[in-house]
Amino acid sequence: LLATLAAAQxxxxxxxxxxxxxxxxxxxxxxxxxxxxxxxxxxxxQSSDTSHWNRRDFITTTTSAAxxxxxxxxxxxxxxxxxxxxGPIVVFGANGFTxxxxxxxxLKQGIPVTAIxxxxxxxxxxxxxxxxxATIHVANVAKPQTFAxxxxxxxxxxxxxxxxVSNAGTDRKDIGLEEYDEIENIGVANVAKMxxxxxxxxxxxxxxxxxxxxPSEVTQPDDYRSKVCGECNSRRSxxxxxxxxxxxxxxxxxxxxxxxxxxxxxxxxxxVKEIELNQGMSKSGVISRLxxxxxxxxxxxxxxxxxxxxxxxxxxxxxPTDMFASLNSCKSLGKSVExxxxxxxxxxxxxxxxxxxxxxxxxxxxxxxxxVSGSNYPQMFKKLSKDKDDNFDINNLGFSSS
Numbered sequence: 001l002l003a004t005l006a007a008a009q010x011x012x013x014x015x016x017x018x019x020x021x022x023x024x025x026x027x028x029x030x031x032x033x034x035x036x037x038x039x040x041x042x043x044x045x046q047s048s049d050t051s052h053w054n055r056r057d058f059i060t061t062t063t064s065a066a067x068x069x070x071x072x073x074x075x076x077x078x079x080x081x082x083x084x085x086x087g088p089i090v091v092f093g094a095n096g097f098t099x100x101x102x103x104x105x106x107l108k109q110g111i112p113v114t115a116i117x118x119x120x121x122x123x124x125x126x127x128x129x130x131x132x133x134a135t136i137h138v139a140n141v142a143k144p145q146t147f148a149x150x151x152x153x154x155x156x157x158x159x160x161x162x163x164x165v166s167n168a169g170t171d172r173k174d175i176g177l178e179e180y181d182e183i184e185n186i187g188v189a190n191v192a193k194m195x196x197x198x199x200x201x202x203x204x205x206x207x208x209x210x211x212x213x214x215p216s217e218v219t220q221p222d223d224y225r226s227k228v229c230g231e232c233n234s235r236r237s238x239x240x241x242x243x244x245x246x247x248x249x250x251x252x253x254x255x256x257x258x259x260x261x262x263x264x265x266x267x268x269x270x271x272v273k274e275i276e277l278n279q280g281m282s283k284s285g286v287i288s289r290l291x292x293x294x295x296x297x298x299x300x301x302x303x304x305x306x307x308x309x310x311x312x313x314x315x316x317x318x319x320p321t322d323m324f325a326s327l328n329s330c331k332s333l334g335k336s337v338e339x340x341x342x343x344x345x346x347x348x349x350x351x352x353x354x355x356x357x358x359x360x361x362x363x364x365x366x367x368x369x370x371x372v373s374g375s376n377y378p379q380m381f382k383k384l385s386k387d388k389d390d391n392f393d394i395n396n397l398g399f400s401s402s
Contacts, residue, residue: 255306285313
């Protein structure tokens, strides 16, 4: 119908059942043939050839011609985009727990993977679906020259590496890595800079909510929290480095996404409907690595996720990072204390233990007003807010107005 209407604008009726070519179209087309790619037809429009056309001839011929014109304009960009989408997705930390699940998720979806390990090459399970789509490499994120060529032609980068030694008996110093900053700060910055320089469309950073660490807290060197929170602070520095790289690049054709999972569990895939995204560091929770891998892959393929930082966890596991601030925020949305703790349906009802143990959570826990849930990730990403140049302040948790 659209093709017919488009063609009709180029023709004017001269007698009942007969049509003549508009002079403007005739001048442009009389000297060339219009080939229909999908129909294998060849037609030549000339004013002298159309005087005998009836209505049926007009509809049949002009519809095909208009479709050919439209397809000719559209197929070029479509083919170009199609070629770009065939590039691999580069996964840093592919031999780790999270990175390994990301790699397997990509292969399951039939997406080529450039899998990068920081220690040594590894083997993919023989029964892994589409394992021939993966290439395995060793690279040190502290040394950009070791991974620069591996990014060529990539459609996206997923950074799921961390400071943990995933190979028993391997000392990070053996390959020139010193402290957490090497991986979660300097390493992240190096990859971001190279990805932006090479115009890789999208970089996704797997970070962490680090809910147990207050950035302003001072810990002693021999305190266990010193190690844990030192890693968290390095992650935050890595996040800031990524944002700075893309802000300086100021290129709308490339972008980043920062994903902050809660506590990671080696459990089953529960699916998108169980997932909640949140922004503002007001909540955290639990999520399996399998579901996290789905989120990371979906983000790497979505333009709508670009420029956003968000937390991700199972909706029924949400807990506030600051109880007082979260309760105030939740109650400001018109919810009762019971609804804040147990979800919708408890405004005028006291929770029973059996209900809490057997029934699914309705709505959201400790509502902040910035939660996003849904049935598919692309639509959820569209609802996210873009990052602002605001400093993280734990004292403002739960009070964000945006």
